[in-house]
Amino acid sequence: MSRFGEVDDQYDPHALEQRVFDYWDDVDAYEQTVEHRSDGESFFFVDGPPYTSGSAHMGTTWNKTLKDVYLRFFRMQGYDVTDRPGYDMHGLPIETRVEEQLGFENKKDIEEYGEENFIEACKEYAEEQLEGLQEDFQDFGVWMDWSDPYKTVRPEYMEAAWWGFSKAAERGLVEKGHRSISQCPRCETAIANNEVEYEDVEDPSVYVKFDLADREGSIVIWTTTPWTIPANTFVAVDEEGDYVGVRAEKDGEEELLYVAEAKHEEVLKEGRYEDYEIVEELTGEELIGWSYDHPLAEEVPDHPDHEGAGEVYAADYVDTGGDGTGLVHSAPGHGEEDFERGRELGFPIFCPVGSDGVYTDEAGKYEGQFVKEADDEIIADLEDNGALLASGTVHHSYGHCWRCDTGIIQIVTDQWFITITDVKDELLENIEDSEWHPDWARDNRFRDFVEEAPDWNVSRQRYWGIPLPVWTPEGRDDDEDRIVIGDREELAERVDQDVDPDEVDLHKDTVDDLTITEDGTTYTRVPDVFDVWLDSSVASWGTLDFPEDDSKFEELWPADFILEAHDQTRGWFWSQLGMGTAALGEIPYEEVLMHGHALMPDGRAMSKSKDILIDPHEAIDRHGRDVMRLFLLSNNPQGDDMRFSWDGMQTMEDHLRTLWNVFRFPLPYMRLDDFDPQETTLEDVDGDLELIDEWVLARLQSTKAEMTEHFEDRRQDKAVDALIEFVVEDVSRFYVQAVRERMWEEEDSASKEAAYATIYRVLRETVALLAPYAPFITDEIYGTLTGDAEHDTVHMCDWPEIEEYWVDEQLEEDVAFLRAIEEAGANARQQAGRKLRWPVPRVVVAADDDRVAEAVERHTDLLAERLNAREIELVSAEDRWEELQYSAEADMSELGPAFGDRAGQVMNALNEARIDEPDLDLLEEAVSDVLEEGESIEESMVSFVTETPADIAGTAFGLNGDDRGVAYVDASLTEDIESEGYAREVIRRVQEMRKDLELDVEERIALDLEIDDDRVADLVAEREDLIREEVRADELRAVEDDDGHRKEWDVDGVTMEIAVEPLAAAEASD
RNA sequence: GGGCCGGUAGCUCAAUUAGGUUGAGCGCCACUCUGAUAAGGUGGAGGUUCUCGGUUCAAAUCCGAGCCGGCCCA
Incomplete structure (x- = not known):
């Protein structure tokens, strides 16, 4: 670019941005900038990989823009910044998209289509989406290494996950477990608790009587999942809770029911009992050991009836004051807490439901039905059995699959876990090694989350993901004997088949066929793939292509800086901590900047599916990239949401x-x-x-x-x-x-x-x-x-440093005062009806303190110039202007203690008082009405404020809200002032005409001036030289209308006719 | 249901750390200015500081209860 070249008159963001894009291309601006810092101290940033479904929305845009501004800042500070972007490309969301595209309904469709084909389709889909995101991010002006993003689907990245997992296994933190998990019956896979989305739905609400076996009456339980009753194994109570036995009457029949004391009225109302009487009061402890008959014993012949089943136990998940009856139906084959308690009690786990949510043959009469659809039949059977106390519906929030929105079910299946609960203390300690902005995010929210985190279920019964690198002996389904592979080299070495470690793709279709034979045992791979959260959890070394490339890991790891939104406390902030700790014993990042979400202008959350969103492309179309970035970046990046x-x-x-x-x-x-x-x-x-x-x-x-x-x-x-x-x-x-x-x-x-x-x-x-x-x-x-x-x-520039030589705090403060005075003066001028073009003879500055007086003294000329005043008169703090009146401003911090509840009244009186001298006695007299015997106004309670005299306009000025003095404008007229004032009026109008004629600034003119009013004409004539110079008029003469531009003006009632004629170019040049 | 964050002018936010007459920018209206300016200047309108209760002479600020929004957890 040539220096000081012509630029656009108007700022035109779109044209400008296009020019700059082209220019960056021409000079390889990004590459040069990176190269320029290659000798700098390294700074390891890790990009939290966006998920490759859909295009960039405002939240992603904000996130990447924030990353960009900090990376650019760090570069300008001299750092050699790692800026490799990443993309999260595996997982259920993409699988469900592809299933939709292909018109699939369940896993069988996928099996028919072929695993290999399906995986290929997922890969294509992910790559397509990635291209869209890449283009968007570059379009936003984000400078990262777009030529080489890390992709979680590439072998070297998948290997990074294998490596991390194998390290965790080496530390004894990997186990296969029988656990209660959230299952999506449509996707037929376990999903993580944090993938469960809660939505309000209508569900059955049933109260069921369990007949007591050895005594009269029944215990009453409540559930919203009747389909779990076949698996009922025990009933839980609160050991310390209060319970009652109630003799209740309905339709002439009498029953004895046991429920929590706090709930008995509600339960009996639900059951529409006409009358009741409490006949027994007992604690939960007394209920323990009571046995009851399974309410669906006939319908489900295989129901749990082992030693200890069908009895009442204590459990800490019971709340006698919460929902329900204070007695909790417990099915260890379903609920997570039930499962834990069942295991403690040493019970076998009974779960008559398959991974697709359909009852197995163990469910007896219900076999083959989808559980939720069996609810009605089960309720009817309970009623037939006389076990139904009440049946209705309830509106509550229930978990759904985050991808396909199917209601989840809790079932017990075999899954692989990283047992992070074994290293909970280490996790909590490692948190301390990271610095968070804002700090409360770490110390409150994140810590709470980590403290309560259960073991990490990392297995998914799906296709599009990183396969578990675990091989177990053929035909065995425990984890006693297992092989965990850490990288491709090891894989090639140990498998029976011929594998080239440089060529092998690690997806399921490839590795499923590989077997390992050692010591006479043949091992086959566990068919599961990893939870997609595990993919990004290894990003801190996956970014470096470690372990394939170990050249940078030692120097760079852990990450210096990561930056994501607050939903990542449960996501990436957490998964990285878990994986880093399990594999390496360390937190993989040192500093976290946690921002919020992008909200709609009215404060609602943006939602693509509901079409509630602001598209970043529209923002760019309307205002350009710089404006959008500047807007996004002018929002607080720490925890708070941003309203667009x-x-x-x-x-x-x-x-x-x-x-x-x-x-x-x-x-x-x-x-x-x-x-x-x-x-x-x-x-x-x-x-x-x-x-x-x-x-x-x-x-x-x-x-x-x-x-x-x-x-x-x-x-x-x-x-x-x-x-x-x-x-x-x-x-x-x-x-x-x-x-x-x-x-x-x-x-x-x-x-x-x-x-x-x-x-x-x-x-x-x-x-x-x-x-x-x-x-x-x-x-x-x-x-x-x-x-x-x-x-x-x-x-490529360095971040500008402070040059001590030019630092001058006193001057800054001086000018701050001058500007305050100028502002007040402008105000006063307007009150006096005197335009800035007209000089005033005098501006009086009454300074409240020496600091203000100093500032005025030091810069009198500047002030005079800015206020167009012939003279500046300073009245110092000690002196006062006798023409002034005074009022008082109250200091409430003094008035409050002195006058108590009358402080407000006294304040008002002080505000309204007008006195001639700033004198306490006078003031006291003026407000005597509100003072009581013995009370007085002390100096500390008030500060005196000047009141403007009628003939001169005055306005107070101050700094940071404190009044520091008053500027008075003396607007009286003299002949000299009028002369200059009218001359300036003429000049201004000639200038406007020059502008209308689009004359060059340098261009010379001839000026023709006729003023109706003789007095004004004489006054103007006195300033002829000034006018000629200001408007570059070489000649004062008559101008023919066809040679120039003529206009009649009205200046405060005086008519002026002005004509302007540009002079020939030859004469104009000097 | 629980945790965290937020609720102050039409909009975006400050003032909450130590209680003392609620502020700025933008927008709006009026006036004004203009030789870089789709600019600038001056003034004005606009507030039950989400609600209710408590502590205090005094609460946007402290305490309690609730409401609304967001995120997280169940």
Whole structure:
């Protein structure tokens, strides 16, 4: 790019971004940037792999954009950053998508289609989706190593999972177990508890009487899953709970029922009993050992009737005050807690339900029925048996399969586990080795989750996943004798078949056929695949292609930084901790930045399936990539959700437009004067810098300091707020306003050079500071500013450092005061009805303290210029202006203790009081009505506030909400002031006409001026020279209408006719 | 049902760490200014600080109960 070249008048994000994309391509900007940092200290970032189904949504976009801003920041700080993106490509979600596409309904369809074909179809689907995501992420301007993402379906990655699992096995943390698990009957596989999604559904709600065997009456249980009653093995009570025996009457018959004391009224109401009487009070302990008859004994002949079955036991999962009856139907073949308690009691586990949710022959009369569909028949049978106390329905949340939305069932099956409960203490200790932003996420939420985490069921009875690398002896189904393979080399060595470790694909269709024969025993592979969460859990070494490639593991592992949304506490934050600890005894990441979710503008969660979403592509279409990124990044990244807002997007576009305008403002002048920032540096013009230059440079230093601090706190949102404030408030609204006249100067001047050098430095550093956020606009600005003198891209720049030389806190504060005074002065001017164009003879600044007075004294000229005042008069804190009146402002922290509940009343009286002197006695007198005997107003309770006199306009100014003084504008008129005022009115109108004619700034004109009012005409004539200079009028003469532009103006009731004629180009040049 | 986070102007958020007359930006309305500006300036409207109760002279802030939203767990 050529330095100071022509740029677009308007900030046009789409055209600009397209240019920058092309430019990046041309100069290999990303590759150069990576290379530029290759000698830096290494920084190991690990990308939490997005799942390859569907396109990028706003949440993914926010996540990747956050990653991008931090990676760019770390690069600018000199680090050699590992930025390999990843994709999570296995698992049930993809299987169900492919099943849908192929029109499959269950596993049998897959078997018919062929495992190999199905796996191939899944792979194709995942790769297709991956391409879409890759394109999206690149389109968002995210710089990661898109040429070489890690993919969980590649052999070297699958091997990383095998390796981790085998390490855990070596530590004795792998076992095959008979467990109660959540099963999706459609997918016919176990699913993890954290894959269960809860939805409100209508289910049966039945109260069942279990007839007591050795005594009169029955115990009453409640369940919403009648289909589990065939497997009832025992009833649980709370040992310490209170229970009652109730003699209840219905339809003339009497029954003795046992329920929890707290629930008896509710239960009897459900059963529509007409009358009842408590006849017995007993504790849970007394119920223990009672035996009862299975309510479906005839229908299910194989029902549990072993030693100890059909009796009452204590269990800690019973709550006599909760739902139900205080007596809990327990079926160890189904419920997780029931299962645990059943095992404690040494019971055999009875589960008459297959993996497809259909009753087996053990279920007797119900054999062959899908469990949920058998509910009605079971309820009817219970009724026939006289066991049904009440039957209805209940609305409650029930678990569903996260992929296919089928209601899950709890059954007991054989699964493989990583027994992380054996290393729970180690997990909790390892948490301490990680730093989290925000910290409560680690110490509350994550710790709670880890403390309660059960063993990790890693096996799935599916196809599209990493096969378990476990071989067991043919025909045996325990884990006593097993072989766990750690990598492809080992596989090739030990299997009976000929396998090339470099070529072998590790998917199920390949490895299922491999056998191992050792010591005369033949081993076959366990047919399961891994839970897909295990895939990404090994990302910290999978990213490095370890164990295949061990060149970087030692140096880089564990990860320095990971960044994901809060749903990953149960997901990736957890799975990595579990796997890292099981395999290596360490947490695989050192720092976590946990962000929230992207919500709709109205606060609802976004949902693709319900079509409630904001598409990032639409956001880009409307405002461009930089704006979208800036908006996303201006949200708190720590734990809080982000509400999307089109207003917020528009605001960011406004800010970028302001930056664009600030940037392009000095370009024509610099170009005209051949300004060369390499030859004329800030240091060279140091002696010519004006106060305002030094001020903006000081502000630049504190902005850098503030930003760096916020970045280090992982609050990039606060960092960018500080930068935007600097650009918009300080540079655009103040500095540029102040230096315009210097840049307009036609002659070469030291002052102009100083301004060039200053704004150049400000812009040059600003684009570096903004580069991680808005990589497109900053690169174009950078290119235009630097030409060939620096890097090819702004993203190779170092993060700007604070230059102590330019730091000046006093100056910053001085100007903050001046700006406050200026603002107050502008306000006062408006009250007095005097435009800024018209000079005022005098502005009086009444300072409340010496600090303000110092600031005014030091910068009187600047203040006079900004307020267009002939004179600034300072009234110091000790002096006072006798024309003023005073009122008092109350300090509630003093008033409260002194006046108690009358403090508010006293405050109001003080606020309303008007006195001539700021004197406590006068004040006390003014508020005497609300004071009681012996009370007084103390100095500490009030501060006096000046009240504006009628003839002069005054406005208070302050800093950070504290009043520090008042600016009074004396708006009286003199002939001299009127002369300048009217002259400025003329100038302004001529300028507008020049603009209408689209005259070049340099172009010379002839001016024709006729003013109706003689007095005004004379006043204007006094300032003829000023007018001619300002509007570049070489001639004052009559202008023919057809040669120029003529217009009649009304200036405060005075009619002025102005005509402008551009002079020939030859005459215009000097 | 439990845990965590949040609820303050139309919108996005500050002020909650140590209780003391609720603020900013954006948007809106009016006026104004304009030789970088689809800009800028000044003013205005806009608040039961989610609700109820408690502590206190005084609560957005502390305590209790509840409501709403989000995430997690069951």
